[in-house]
Amino acid sequence: MSIAFExxxxxxxxxxxxxxxxxxxGRVTADVLDFRxxxxxxxxxxxxxxxxxxxxxxDQKWQYQNVALLDFEDKSGSCANGTVDTNTRVMGTVxxxxxxxxxxxxxxxxxxxxxxxxxAPSPLNLSGLFWIWNAGxxxxxxxxxxxxxxxxxxxxxxxxxxxxxxGAPPVFPVHIGSTGCQGDAxxxxxxxxxxxxxxxxxxxxxxVTKNKVVVDYAALVAxxxxxxxxxxxxxxxxxxxxxxxxxxxxxxxxxxxxxxAGQAFFRVE
Amino acid sequence: xxxxxxxxxxxxxxxxxxxxxCGGSSSSPSDEKPKDYxxxxxxxxxxxxxxxxxxxxxxxxxxxxxxxxxxxLSGNGTYSCASCHIQEKAFTDGRRRALGSTNETHPRGSMxxxxxxxxxxxxxxxxxLTSLETQTMVPMFGETPIELGLAGxxxxxxxxxxxxxxxxxxxxxxxxxxxxxxxxxxxxEAISAFERTMISGQSPYDRFAFQGDNAAISESAKRGxxxxxxxxxxxxxxxGNFNFSDSISHSGSxxxxxxxxxxxxxxxxxxxxxPSDNVGLKEVSHxxxxxxxxxxxxxxxxxxxxxxxxxxSISTLDEALDHYAAGGRTIATGPYAGNGSxxxxxxxxxxxxxxxxxxxxxxxxxxxxLTDNEFLHDPRFxxxxxxxESP
Numbered sequence: 001m002s003i004a005f006e007x008x009x010x011x012x013x014x015x016x017x018x019x020x021x022x023x024x025x026g027r028v029t030a031d032v033l034d035f036r037x038x039x040x041x042x043x044x045x046x047x048x049x050x051x052x053x054x055x056x057x058x059d060q061k062w063q064y065q066n067v068a069l070l071d072f073e074d075k076s077g078s079c080a081n082g083t084v085d086t087n088t089r090v091m092g093t094v095x096x097x098x099x100x101x102x103x104x105x106x107x108x109x110x111x112x113x114x115x116x117x118x119x120a121p122s123p124l125n126l127s128g129l130f131w132i133w134n135a136g137x138x139x140x141x142x143x144x145x146x147x148x149x150x151x152x153x154x155x156x157x158x159x160x161x162x163x164x165x166x167g168a169p170p171v172f173p174v175h176i177g178s179t180g181c182q183g184d185a186x187x188x189x190x191x192x193x194x195x196x197x198x199x200x201x202x203x204x205x206x207x208v209t210k211n212k213v214v215v216d217y218a219a220l221v222a223x224x225x226x227x228x229x230x231x232x233x234x235x236x237x238x239x240x241x242x243x244x245x246x247x248x249x250x251x252x253x254x255x256x257x258x259x260x261a262g263q264a265f266f267r268v269e
Numbered sequence: 270x271x272x273x274x275x276x277x278x279x280x281x282x283x284x285x286x287x288x289x290x291c292g293g294s295s296s297s298p299s300d301e302k303p304k305d306y307x308x309x310x311x312x313x314x315x316x317x318x319x320x321x322x323x324x325x326x327x328x329x330x331x332x333x334x335x336x337x338x339x340x341x342l343s344g345n346g347t348y349s350c351a352s353c354h355i356q357e358k359a360f361t362d363g364r365r366r367a368l369g370s371t372n373e374t375h376p377r378g379s380m381x382x383x384x385x386x387x388x389x390x391x392x393x394x395x396x397x398l399t400s401l402e403t404q405t406m407v408p409m410f411g412e413t414p415i416e417l418g419l420a421g422x423x424x425x426x427x428x429x430x431x432x433x434x435x436x437x438x439x440x441x442x443x444x445x446x447x448x449x450x451x452x453x454x455x456x457x458e459a460i461s462a463f464e465r466t467m468i469s470g471q472s473p474y475d476r477f478a479f480q481g482d483n484a485a486i487s488e489s490a491k492r493g494x495x496x497x498x499x500x501x502x503x504x505x506x507x508x509g510n511f512n513f514s515d516s517i518s519h520s521g522s523x524x525x526x527x528x529x530x531x532x533x534x535x536x537x538x539x540x541x542x543x544p545s546d547n548v549g550l551k552e553v554s555h556x557x558x559x560x561x562x563x564x565x566x567x568x569x570x571x572x573x574x575x576x577x578x579x580x581x582s583i584s585t586l587d588e589a590l591d592h593y594a595a596g597g598r599t600i601a602t603g604p605y606a607g608n609g610s611x612x613x614x615x616x617x618x619x620x621x622x623x624x625x626x627x628x629x630x631x632x633x634x635x636x637x638x639l640t641d642n643e644f645l646h647d648p649r650f651x652x653x654x655x656x657x658e659s660p
Contacts, residue, residue, distance in 0.1 A: 127422070132407045133392075133553070
């Protein structure tokens with residue numbers, strides 16, 4: 001059994017070699033630099049509402065235990081720091097049944113999020129997804145570089161608002177991961193995180209044999225000005241107002257880091 | 270070139286090659302256990318705590334030293350660990366704020382690596398980084414800001430190392446029995462082992478305090494020492510013990526202390542706010558009470574690690590003393606204006622004190638007596654790459 005995913009920017013398929021226009025509230029054009037995310041706890045839902053966990057195929061590469069990495073970038077074009085390989089499906093098994101819906105969580109489960117990233121098994125050992133200073137992973141990483149010629153005329157003069165040094169194209173990273181983590185000073189392990197920032201995604205009306213999960217960057221940033229954030233984009237800080245609309249579209253409450261209704265990043269086609 | 274037959278070499282690999290230290294040319298793994306590292310600790314110093322899964326060995330330390338000074342450990346080949354940690358500056362860089370390999374400015378200054386083996390927490394303000402093995406990955410793979418710029422490039426980095434003639438035998442000796450030692454984890458382990466050897470304890474003050482040489486420091490420095498350890502100045506609460514930092518542990522420690530303090534450097538909004546790019550431990554914990562809390566770094570070699578504080582905002586030891594004497598810093602104008610001494614988040618040990626110019630000079634002389642010239646020039650910590658084999 002395989003659940004298909006497709007990277008999208010609005011109506012267009014995602015590619016590292018293409019710039020996309022009309023992004024965010026500023027309607028800017030941007031290259032996407034990375035587009036990867038972890039999901040876990042994948043379940044199919046029967047017509048009568050019961051959940052059946054998908055047992056993921058342990059392929060030593062994209063899937064480990066109940067976690068899978070979806071990877072739409074292929075290291076070409078603007079995606080210079082990613083990996084050549086891509087992965088657009090979750091592979092696994094479920095008992096036969098009348099399944100009409102799909103649920104999963106966006107992120108890495110707590111039990112795997114705070115181990116040693118250098119010795120973790122694939123796909124938990126990709127340094128581009130390490131988030132060492134927060135003792136975990138970037139659950140979702142999708143970065144964009146805004147094209148200079150689509151900026152508002154005064155955006156470059158707005159001090160730090162333009163994102164980095166003068167002349168540098170503003171980059172808008174979206175890095176979602178657990179924050180507010182507390183460590184055990186003695187053992188070095190993480191005991192808890194006040195904002196886990198794991199989204200609960202529910203796609204009703206999903207036929208695994210016919211449908212795919214569309215993952216739409218344009219929808220993710222639809223309410224966000226991509227030249228805001230001073231080059232820091234949204235890095236999951238509960239005090240970063242730039243994250244407000246991003247979190248809303250991921251189905252997360254920025255203040256608490258808990259799941260919320262109304263995600264718009266994933267849809268069924 | 271391997272001039273010894275493999276079977277013969279295998280028998281001698283651990284004994285002869287390790288002893289000679291420079292004859293190793295085999296890249297095949299050895300099953301021999303490396304010799305324990307000999308600490309050669311200064312008088313009065315405890316044995317550092319070493320993680321059970323990364324034991325010390327001379328070969329591992331040697332490898333770590335080469336890696337520490339190798340620009341192959343940056344994404345664009347321009348930077349090494351040593352670019353921001355310069356031995357003569359007690360492994361700081363003299364900048365207010367560090368500069369990464371891609372010219373990105375770090376919000377904070379490069380921390381001294383002096384006696385980092387004893388530190389329980391390894392960044393200015395992150396209680397999650399409690400081992401060198403973990404911390405080392407921040408400069409390597411961190412992207413906000415970019416330091417060494419290796420995110421997504423670990424395979425290329427390891428390939429560069431594998432291709433350098435020095436490394437295959439060096440990794441094999443450092444990690445005997447490991448048929449595939451070219452991994453991020455092994456790189457991190459070797460660098461950490463080398464960093465643990467950076468122990469400074471031969472300053473004039475050490476000769477005075479631990480080695481019984483009463484003439485090792487001046488009378489002024491002795492008066493400064495008494496002031497430093499007095500309840501008037503309160504310095505020793507955060508900078509006490511043999512390492513002059515309160516977040517230390519060693520092999521004899523039953524407890525692990527990890528401390529962070531707000532010393533009233535900023536009070537932007539009257540409620541204790543720090544500049545948004547440097548909010549201290551709050552950045553990691555998200556707790557309001559952690560605003561402006563930073564680690565008390567070791568004061569060993571402090572005279573050569575200017576400028577001071579996490580953001581390099583204090584230029585001299587004199588000014589640092591003024592800051593503490595005032596019980597916090599007042600900034601009159603500009604975006605960071607505010608009276609730090611009135612910060613509600615300030616440590617209750619930063620209460621201020623009255624000090625004469627002469628007393629201040631005494632304390633500065635004491636702090637200067639912590640400079641360990643042997644450490645700053647010890648060939649064991651220097652760049653091992655000679656011009657011919659330079660990376």
